[in-house]
Amino acid sequence: MYRISEIAVAFAKIDGIDDDKVPQLDKLLRNTTQRHYLSPSSREGRADLYSVETVCALRFAQRMDAFGIARHVLDDFLRFIQSAPTLPIRETKSEGIATALSHIEEAIERATNGENFKVGLTLGRNGYVMPKAWFTSEPVDDDARAILATSDQPEYPDAVLMLDAGRLIRDVLTALKVN
Numbered sequence: 001m002y003r004i005s006e007i008a009v010a011f012a013k014i015d016g017i018d019d020d021k022v023p024q025l026d027k028l029l030r031n032t033t034q035r036h037y038l039s040p041s042s043r044e045g046r047a048d049l050y051s052v053e054t055v056c057a058l059r060f061a062q063r064m065d066a067f068g069i070a071r072h073v074l075d076d077f078l079r080f081i082q083s084a085p086t087l088p089i090r091e092t093k094s095e096g097i098a099t100a101l102s103h104i105e106e107a108i109e110r111a112t113n114g115e116n117f118k119v120g121l122t123l124g125r126n127g128y129v130m131p132k133a134w135f136t137s138e139p140v141d142d143d144a145r146a147i148l149a150t151s152d153q154p155e156y157p158d159a160v161l162m163l164d165a166g167r168l169i170r171d172v173l174t175a176l177k178v179n
Contacts, residue, residue, distance in 0.1 A: 001049035
């Protein structure tokens, strides 16, 4: 678990920000966690503590915020990245119970395994902005292949904003000294 002050130092190290600018970054990160779906996992005294998953989602938010993404769009993205997919591909098993991994948990697992992938936003012809994760495809079994063959093919988006998620996560994990 990490405090915002520790997260700000880690992000500053990644971005090569001078020590005298860390308080500004700290304030930006605090504002981001208060405005968006980035709940603390715990508290220590008066300080909120954030999980590795939330820290990585916060890094995505920080990078997207640099583009001036509308607040509601960024919030939709953060809800998406911290939720499980509709059709879960990866899961964790504990005491015989399988639980789908959230997109950010899957992203961290993939990044620590050295995979490169993107996350971001797409703008469809209908004007809707949709969050998306572009993970490496998993093997498709015959039943799934048959379903995909009968489904409508998705339209290509008009615009795309992609973050190099694999690299961003590995940078965060290295800066926080997560094994």
